[in-house]
Amino acid sequence: MKQLLFALLCFVTLTPIHAQDTPEPFLEGIVDKFPNVRDIAISPNGNEVIFSAQSVMGDISALVSVTKTKAGWSQPKVMSFSGQFFDLEPFFAPDGLQLYFVSNRPLDNTTTEIKDFDIWVVNRSAVNDTWSAPENLGAPINTSMDEFYPAITNSGNLYFTLDNPELKQRDNIYVSELKNGKYTTPKALSEGINTVSYEFNAFVAPDESYLIFSGYNRKDGLGSGDMYISYNNDGVWSTAKNLTTINSDKMDYCPFVDTKTNTLYFTSKRLGNYNTTNTKRSLEELKTIFKQFDNGLSRLYRVKFEGN
Numbered sequence: 227m228k229q230l231l232f233a234l235l236c237f238v239t240l241t242p243i244h245a246q247d248t249p250e251p252f253l254e255g256i257v258d259k260f261p262n263v264r265d266i267a268i269s270p271n272g273n274e275v276i277f278s279a280q281s282v283m284g285d286i287s288a289l290v291s292v293t294k295t296k297a298g299w300s301q302p303k304v305m306s307f308s309g310q311f312f313d314l315e316p317f318f319a320p321d322g323l324q325l326y327f328v329s330n331r332p333l334d335n336t337t338t339e340i341k342d343f344d345i346w347v348v349n350r351s352a353v354n355d356t357w358s359a360p361e362n363l364g365a366p367i368n369t370s371m372d373e374f375y376p377a378i379t380n381s382g383n384l385y386f387t388l389d390n391p392e393l394k395q396r397d398n399i400y401v402s403e404l405k406n407g408k409y410t411t412p413k414a415l416s417e418g419i420n421t422v423s424y425e426f427n428a429f430v431a432p433d434e435s436y437l438i439f440s441g442y443n444r445k446d447g448l449g450s451g452d453m454y455i456s457y458n459n460d461g462v463w464s465t466a467k468n469l470t471t472i473n474s475d476k477m478d479y480c481p482f483v484d485t486k487t488n489t490l491y492f493t494s495k496r497l498g499n500y501n502t503t504n505t506k507r508s509l510e511e512l513k514t515i516f517k518q519f520d521n522g523l524s525r526l527y528r529v530k531f532e533g534n
Contacts (some may be wrong), residue, residue, distance in 0.1 A: 249472060249529040251519045253277075256292060256302055256519075264374075264493040265480050267325070271353060272486060275470040276325070277526065278304065278314040285316045289327060293409070300480055307360050312342060315375045316481075320432060322353050324385075326363075326376040333362055344368040345386060346374045364530040366411045367402055375480075380432045384409060387426040396424040399416060400438055418465040419456050429481045439466070440479035449475040453492060454534055472529055476522070483531075492530050497522045 243313065257263045262280040269275075279302070280287045289308040292299045292314040292388060307313075311331035318325055326347050330340045347369055348357040362368060374387040374397075382404030389397050392428040397419040400412040414420055415437075424442035431437070435458050442451045452473040454466035472478065472490070482494040507515070519525055 247530050249492075249494070249527040252528040253292065253299060254519055256299060257526050258519060259302065260290075264524045264525055265315045266482050266489070266491045266493070266526055267318050268321060268482065268484050269318050269353070270322040272484070274322075274351075274373060274517070275299070276316040276318075278316070280524070281316075282523075287312045289313045289316055306357055310338075312343075315427075317376050319378050320380055323351070324349050324378075325357065326378060326517055327360075328374050328376070329360065332359070342370060343372040343374060345373050345384075363409075367409055369522040376442075377425045377430045379430055379434050381434065383434065385428050385430045385437070386412075387428065388412065388414075390414075396442075397426040399425050399428045399437075416463050418463045419454075424451075425454075427480050429483055431483070432485060437463065438469070438481040438483065440481070441466070441468075444468075448473045449477060450495075451479050453478050453481050477524075488531055490531055492527055492529075493524050494520075494527050495509040495521050495522055495524055496527075 250264050251257070260279040261282040262284060265278040267276045274291060276289055276291045278287050281291045285460065285467070287440065289305045290302045291305050292302050298522060311329050313327055313329045313330040316325055317327070324347055326345060329346050330343050331346070332339055332341055345363045346360040347363060348360050350357050362534070367373060367386070372389050373389075377385040384402045384404070385398055387397050388400050398414045400414050402412040416441065418426055421435065421444065423444045426440050426442070428437055428439035437456050437458070439454055440451055440526040441447065441454050441498050446468050448468065448470065453469045455469055456466040457464045472492070474496040476497060477495040478492060482491045483489070484491065500515050500520055515521065
């Protein structure tokens with residue numbers, strides 16, 4: 227958590243990217259209406275933003291959208307198909323006419339009993355049309371295990387997170403290739419990306435030239451969770467590198483790159499420098515800190531990138 231990397235990334239010699247600016251809050255006046263906000267998806271035309279709005283403890287989650295107007299961003303609204311079950315992690319197809327997301331909703335409307343997390347999709351005929359009823363992707367993508375964080379490339383390949391207890395590892399990132407209109411059996415990515423720790427929340431460049439993902443409790447981590455980047459060199463993923471210029475000492479995750487503006491969007495639980503022990507605070511000062519954007523809750527940020 228994106229033409230952030232220029233055409234250089236398509237060549238054999240690939241170099242890390244670096245941030246040119248300090249990460250800044252995104253949708254600040256909208257995000258701070260919710261206890262936690264994570265998982266951002268921006269439509270291909272740049273006029274829609276969808277994110278997951280969640281309760282304080284993260285036990286309620288719905289997909290919320292805002293649209294660009296002449297006056298700025300619209301007021302947030304719950305998406306037509308969301309708000310009843312635990313929905314999160316949206317991702318637009320390249321044409322903007324499909325939206326993939328994760329949900330624990332039942333397979334049909336004969337029951338309201340929740341199930342494991344699967345990847346679902348909604349469709350529309352044009353960008354201004356309403357979304358269809360959700361459809362479960364089914365096998366071989368969805369299983370009796372939990373599938374998370376879909377990312378669709380220009381080729382139609384689907385990358386996602388899977389927690390497979392048989393591997394005796396934590397979350398790993400998988401890919402299912404689209405061949406002859408059907409998805410192949412998902413395969414875990416190489417050891418350059420997946421380790422015995424947690425790897426999840428992968429954004430994949432539309433041309434599959436690079437991948438940015440979240441890693442938790444890795445040996446080179448700066449905090450509880452960090453974002454990492456790996457490059458695709460003729461089908462071989464390079465050993466992932468920590469995006470040290472962006473990550474904080476708190477949880478940084480859910481990357482998304484707007485490839486038209488070279489902007490990396492991500493979620494962070496970073497905490498501002500509040501000089502925690504030097505002075506005694508008044509009640510009003512405490513309230514001010516609690517209301518700050520960077521108050522340790524999940525918030526959306528963005529930062530510009532360019533290739534080295």
